Amino acid sequence: MKSDILFHQLPAIWLEKEDAYLIYSPRQREFALLRSDLLEDPMVLRKFRQRGFFHPSSDDSSEQVHSIVLVVTKRCNLQCEYCFANSTPWADSAMAPEMAVGILHKMADLFRLDRVHFIGGEPTLNLPAIQRVVDHARELKIHPVYYITTNGTAPQSVIDWMIGQRFIFTVSWDGIKDAHDRHRPFAGGQGSVKNVQETILYLVKKNADFRVRMTVTKSNLPYLAKSVHWCADHGVKFVHPEPMRPDGRGAILLDSVVSPNEFVQVFSEIVEIAEERSLWIVNSALSNLFEPKQYFCPSARGRTYHFNPDGSISLCYQVQAMHDPLSDVFTIGYYSANNNGTGITLDRNRAERLRSLGSDAYRSCRECFLRYVCSGGCPYRSLKAGRSRCTDPWTCQIRMGILRASIVHIYKRALQEKGSCLEGTFRFYHKTIVEREARYAQARIKSEQQNTSSRYKPGNKT
Numbered sequence: 001m002k003s004d005i006l007f008h009q010l011p012a013i014w015l016e017k018e019d020a021y022l023i024y025s026p027r028q029r030e031f032a033l034l035r036s037d038l039l040e041d042p043m044v045l046r047k048f049r050q051r052g053f054f055h056p057s058s059d060d061s062s063e064q065v066h067s068i069v070l071v072v073t074k075r076c077n078l079q080c081e082y083c084f085a086n087s088t089p090w091a092d093s094a095m096a097p098e099m100a101v102g103i104l105h106k107m108a109d110l111f112r113l114d115r116v117h118f119i120g121g122e123p124t125l126n127l128p129a130i131q132r133v134v135d136h137a138r139e140l141k142i143h144p145v146y147y148i149t150t151n152g153t154a155p156q157s158v159i160d161w162m163i164g165q166r167f168i169f170t171v172s173w174d175g176i177k178d179a180h181d182r183h184r185p186f187a188g189g190q191g192s193v194k195n196v197q198e199t200i201l202y203l204v205k206k207n208a209d210f211r212v213r214m215t216v217t218k219s220n221l222p223y224l225a226k227s228v229h230w231c232a233d234h235g236v237k238f239v240h241p242e243p244m245r246p247d248g249r250g251a252i253l254l255d256s257v258v259s260p261n262e263f264v265q266v267f268s269e270i271v272e273i274a275e276e277r278s279l280w281i282v283n284s285a286l287s288n289l290f291e292p293k294q295y296f297c298p299s300a301r302g303r304t305y306h307f308n309p310d311g312s313i314s315l316c317y318q319v320q321a322m323h324d325p326l327s328d329v330f331t332i333g334y335y336s337a338n339n340n341g342t343g344i345t346l347d348r349n350r351a352e353r354l355r356s357l358g359s360d361a362y363r364s365c366r367e368c369f370l371r372y373v374c375s376g377g378c379p380y381r382s383l384k385a386g387r388s389r390c391t392d393p394w395t396c397q398i399r400m401g402i403l404r405a406s407i408v409h410i411y412k413r414a415l416q417e418k419g420s421c422l423e424g425t426f427r428f429y430h431k432t433i434v435e436r437e438a439r440y441a442q443a444r445i446k447s448e449q450q451n452t453s454s455r456y457k458p459g460n461k462t
């Protein structure tokens with residue numbers, strides 16, 4: 001059997017049954033079946049080129065566009081067993097509202113901000129900081145899209161306020177009753193599933209934008225199919241399964257970590273259900289499947305700054321303090337405020353070093369057929385596994401399994417002239433970009449109208 005190959009930057013998957021390579025052009029959203037003896041045929045290559053089939057990966061050169069992630073608190077009312085952030089109800093690390101506003105102000109001064117994402121801990125426990133940021137953005141007349149990652153236990157009044165500000169929610173829910181409560185209890189020990197499901201149903205009722213984020217462990221594996229059906233039954237549109245990683249408190253839960261095979265297998269079952277029940281699937285492995293890139297995520301690329309309560313600026317949401325073991329790699333600066341004003345100090349060399357990590361740098365990725373649609377996986381994971389020049393095997397096997405199966409799946413759907421639920425990741429983020437552009441356009445028109453009216457006021461002498 002022939003192996004899959006990288007074909008002019010595109011994945012070429014060997015299909016034994018067709019006796020041909022399935023070549024996927026993400027930018028053109030096109031497939032081609034090609035016999036192996038025609039792979040380097042000049043006529044064929046010319047035709048591909050003419051059709052724009054070989055469009056290169058993007059490096060996203062819009063230097064001025066930035067997103068910020070604000071870790072507004074390390075506190076949390078839940079005590080999930082696998083919490084990567086080690087959050088507790090007693091953590092005293094929270095971002096002062098003045099600091100959150102100062103960061104927004106400074107970043108809006110330096111860049112065009114397209115997204116503001118609130119995370120924690122449970123970010124709604126520091127609502128004053130969130131509200132001050134939203135108010136200040138309004139005063140500055142900027143219109144970022146707001147995201148929040150929440151455990152879904154906030155009171156309805158808080159959810160209502162966020163819906164009113166058009167937040168896009170990520171709600172963590174690990175599945176129907178036992179599946180969720182096993183790892184995600186309140187600090188007092190009682191299960192949180194009832195509260196979270198009420199929030200999900202409320203978001204559906206209010207037609208809010210949200211996804212359900214499911215952390216897959218050995219314990220909820222048997223319940224996942226039922227849980228995805230529950231989502232479809234109750235009007236959820238986006239489901240986001242990811243395997244649990246042994247970080248933070250989860251470091252001692254190695255027995256709960258699923259194997260790559262288990263995850264790839266359950267993922268394909270979820271995809272079948274999602275197609276049948278009209279759900280969208282979101283997953284980190286699919287991030288670049290429709291927009292090939294040389295880097296894994298906008299953070300590693302330096303497009304997203306994560307601001308921590310201690311003022312440190314990190315390029316990864318997992319590095320939430322200066323004392324993190326990987327802080328010397330991911331912390332690229334700090335925010336400070338004193339009598340002379342506010343400031344952001346950046347170590348550009350460090351940011352540059354991080355930017356260089358990715359499928360171009362990783363030896364193991366250079367010849368991989370998925371090089372530009374996988375982009376090497378998460379640098380944090382690789383470094384955590386002690387690998388600076390290649391992706392850790394666990395992550396690599398999951399991404400390879402999911403991406404290969406996804407390309408073949410999308411191809412088969414395309415043959416039936418059907419779209420695929422696997423476009424969920426692209427849709428979830430793309431929709432927000434479209435929305436953001438519409439807001440900018442609206443704001444621009446308004447400000448032009450204001451300028452025009454002040455310039456040409458009747459009776460004005462110019």
Ligand code: SF4
Nearest residue numbers: 076080083087121151
């Ligand atoms: S809800 Fe999130 S922050 Fe809170 S304990 Fe669970 S994983 Fe940690």
Ligand code: SF4
Nearest residue numbers: 365368374376391396
């Ligand atoms: S991480 Fe694995 S699947 Fe991804 S590009 Fe590298 S070798 Fe390929």
